[in-house]
Amino acid sequence: MAGRLTERQLECLLLSATMTDKDIGRHLGISHHTVSLHVREALRRLEVSSRKAALRRLAGDPLYGPEGMAAPPNPALHQPAPGDPVDDADRTTPTGAGAWFLPRPPRPGLRLGLILVFAAVAALITVGIVSVVSGAVGVLAPHAPPAAILTQD
Structure with a gap:
């Protein structure tokens, strides 16, 4: 050794x-x-x-x-130690000097609101990209050779 x-x-x-x-x-x-x-x-x-x-x-x-x-x-060692989440599950209010609070649970509507905001931003970005591309195609279409433009008969 x-x-x-x-x-x-x-x-x-x-x-x-x-x-x-x-x-x-x-x-x-x-x-x-x-x-x-x-x-x-x-x-x-x-x-x-x-x-x-x-x-x-x-x-x-x-x-x-x-x-x-x-x-x-x-x-006896399998009992939760002080500070473990199991031990602190019932402590949601202060118990005296130096007491502390557990964080509040998240608001249920907050997550949905954030998802909707991100979806709206993504939709606006997509619309912007599509309009830029279609504008570019509209500007370039008159300069394309006649054989490249497909027309309906």
Whole structure:
């Protein structure tokens, strides 16, 4: 192995066998981005390209041993963490000092109005292009050779 893993890297890597980065972050009290950084650094130090290969390498290494493999996650960990949308779903009004509001839902007519405005603008642009092209054809028609102009008999 290229280098020894820190305790946090080892912990994150072993937990990644049965948990997602977000679950590991909740369990350890750190961001899931930090968990990803620890796992990536562990993969680099173990000189492997996947978490599965890293766990295999750890299981075969006497320094870490097979007893270090992660236990199944605790069911209590599947509860939403503070700040998760599920946790904040009922907070639509302030609750005291430093309270905050969730954004208001979008107005239903606003989307339809925007669609109609964009459709009208597109129609005006199309009419403008057609009139420019037909004007150009009208100006050029007298200069066309007689065989190029189709007439009805």
